[in-house]
Amino acid sequence: xxxxxxxxxxxxxxxxxxxxxxxxxxxxxxxxxxxxxxxxxxxxxxxxxxxxxxxxxxxxxxxxxxxxxxxxxxxxxxxxxxxxxxxxxxxxxxxxxxxxxxxxxxxxxxxxxxxxxxxxxxxxxxxxxxxxxxxxxxxxxxxxxxxxxxxxxxxxxxxxxxxxxxxxx
Amino acid sequence: xxxxxxxxxxxxxxxxxxxxxxxxxxxxxxxxxxxxxxxxxxxxxxxxxxxxxxxxxxxxxxxxxxxxxxxxxxxxxxxxxxxxxxxxxxxxxxxxxxxxxxxxxxxxxxxxxxxxxxxxxxxxxxxxxxxxxxxxxxxxxxxxxxxxxxxxxxxxxxxxxxxxxxxxxxxxxxxxxxxxxxxxxxxxxxxxxxxxxxxxxxxxxxxxxxxxxxxxxxxxxxxxxxxxxxx
Numbered sequence: 467x468x469x470x471x472x473x474x475x476x477x478x479x480x481x482x483x484x485x486x487x488x489x490x491x492x493x494x495x496x497x498x499x500x501x502x503x504x505x506x507x508x509x510x511x512x513x514x515x516x517x518x519x520x521x522x523x524x525x526x527x528x529x530x531x532x533x534x535x536x537x538x539x540x541x542x543x544x545x546x547x548x549x550x551x552x553x554x555x556x557x558x559x560x561x562x563x564x565x566x567x568x569x570x571x572x573x574x575x576x577x578x579x580x581x582x583x584x585x586x587x588x589x590x591x592x593x594x595x596x597x598x599x600x601x602x603x604x605x606x607x608x609x610x611x612x613x614x615x616x617x618x619x620x621x622x623x624x625x626x627x628x629x630x631x632x633x634x635x
Numbered sequence: 636x637x638x639x640x641x642x643x644x645x646x647x648x649x650x651x652x653x654x655x656x657x658x659x660x661x662x663x664x665x666x667x668x669x670x671x672x673x674x675x676x677x678x679x680x681x682x683x684x685x686x687x688x689x690x691x692x693x694x695x696x697x698x699x700x701x702x703x704x705x706x707x708x709x710x711x712x713x714x715x716x717x718x719x720x721x722x723x724x725x726x727x728x729x730x731x732x733x734x735x736x737x738x739x740x741x742x743x744x745x746x747x748x749x750x751x752x753x754x755x756x757x758x759x760x761x762x763x764x765x766x767x768x769x770x771x772x773x774x775x776x777x778x779x780x781x782x783x784x785x786x787x788x789x790x791x792x793x794x795x796x797x798x799x800x801x802x803x804x805x806x807x808x809x810x811x812x813x814x815x816x817x818x819x820x821x822x823x824x825x826x827x828x829x830x831x832x833x834x835x836x837x838x839x840x841x842x843x844x845x846x847x848x849x850x851x852x853x854x855x856x857x858x859x860x861x862x863x864x865x866x
Contacts, residue, residue, distance in 0.1 A: 517781065517791065523809045523831030525791070555731070555741055559815055563787050565825050567731060567739060588737045590827040592813055594783055603781070604789045606811035608829040610737030 482561070488600050489564055489593045490553050496602075497570070500549040505537025512602045513594065519606040521587055546575025550583045562595040566602075569610075586610040696782070702821050703790055703814060704777055711775045719753030727815070727822040735808065735828045764796065764804040772799050775810075786816040794828070807831045 492511050499507035509532040512518070518526040526532050536544075551570030558564050567590055571583025592604045706725045713722025723745045726732075732740040732748065760768050779791040790812045797805035813825040 517779065517789065517811075519791070519809055519811055519829070521829065523807075523829060525809065554739065559787050559813070559824065560784060563783050565731070565813055567733075567741070567825075569739075586737075588733055588739055590731075590733060590811055590813070590825055592783065592789055603783060604811065604813075606809075606827045606829065608733060608735070608737045608827065 482558070485558070485561075485564070485595070485600065486556055489556060489566060492593065492600055492602065493551070493553050493566065493568055493591070497549045497551050500536075500540070500544075500547075503540035503545065505533040505535075505540055508536045508540075509533035512605070513596070516602060517604045519604075521607045521609045544572075548573040548579070551589075554588075564593040564600075566591040566593055695785075699782070699785070699788075699816070699821070700780055702816075703780055703788060706814060706821050706823065707775050707777050707790070707792055711773060713752070714756075714773045717753075717756035717769060719749040719751070719756060722752045723749035725823050726826070727817065727824045730823055731825040733825075733827040735830055764798045764806060770799050771796050772802075788814050788821075790814055 496508060496511045499505075499511070509529045512529050512532055514529050515527070516529055516532065518532050520526070526535055549570055549572055551568055553566055553568045555567045556564055567588065569586065569588050571586040573579070573581055573583050587607050587609050589608075590604075590606045591602050593600050594603045709725040710722050713719065713724070726745050726748055728745050729742050730745070730748070732743050734740065755768055758768060764771060774795045776793045776795075777790060778793050779789075781789045783789065792810040792812065794808035794810055795805060796808070797803075808828055808830055810829070811825075811827045812823045814821050815824050816822075
């Protein structure tokens with residue numbers, strides 16, 4: 467962050483296993499906080515001025531807003547829900563900045579732990595290390611949409627993209 | 636400026652014509668006669684985030700912001716001229732791309748991105764806005780730039796797409812990108828696109844409508860006049 471100078475070349479991409487473990491643990495903290503229904507703990511994994519874009523496009527700014535809005539959700543719509551998720555990829559853009567993609571899904575209050583989580587989503591997160599502490603600076607969530615009637619009617623979506631992008635592989 | 640659009644967005648069903656409440660970044664006025672009025676360019680707030688505070692860095696920061704705006708412009712111009720290569724020139728040689736429906740394309744190449752978009756532009760696929768994809772315009776506006784380091788930034792972009800023959804048919808997305816300056820050039824290393832949905836809509840509906848929306852969740856502590864600068 468501040469200690470880094472303007473640079474014309476990328477930082478060496480140091481993939482530090484301790485840092486990687488810390489970041490994965492940070493994501494797990496986010497999940498655990500959801501499952502405890504604790505908005506403050508959920509927001510604590512973010513930096514003070516974090517940007518949080520929810521699946522519906524809502525953009526929350528700041529840890530306090532993230533805490534407050536999630537506590538409201540945990541007390542109402544999300545009451546009793548359990549979040550399941552995992553980090554799918556993690557890359558260091560610099561020694562102090564990591565780009566993280568994760569996938570999550572929720573179990574509703576009436577579902578058993580062995581049920582298949584629904585409402586699957588994918589997140590892009592950016593983690594930053596400041597004064598030795600890793601926190602998330604940004605979060606953007608998108609629902610993974612099944613190929614439903616609507617999407618079929620409108621053309622092709624993920625299948626098209628996968629076909630297009632995978633052709634040369 | 637005549638604008639058109641790249642789109643994954645228009646591959647999706649979009650219901651138009653019903654009222655909606657949505658909040659996206661710092662919102663635009665509730666109603667405007669043209670897209671350019673609907674789409675404010677938001678700037679300035681990132682200076683207060685405490686990341687870049689040294690006044691000696693100020694002009695450099697503005698230069699970097701301008702360079703980042705140019706990257707976004709490339710995507711817009713690439714789409715609007717149906718030029719997949721130009722569109723993809725905004726991206727790093729290898730980058731992560733999350734399509735609007737949540738499809739994750741990790742580490743795709745700039746060439747694959749260019750080719751895929753070119754195929755979309757050249758196809759006669761029907762857009763969900765009506766018409767085909769070649770008739771959809773796109774306007775991208777940088778809503779917020781946050782420098783995590785002088786060479787790494789999180790950039791939020793508002794995306795508005797519309798049917799050129801019928802601009803009332805339009806849709807709204809929010810894009811988060813992570814950009815990095817590599818060898819003197821800002822590039823997108825991660826792109827995450829998502830529809831702005833109607834609140835309390837069902838989980839799978841891309842029901843988007845910006846007609847007469849009320850910005851119920853706007854940050855009321857913000858003096859909007861400071862942020863809405865004409866492009």
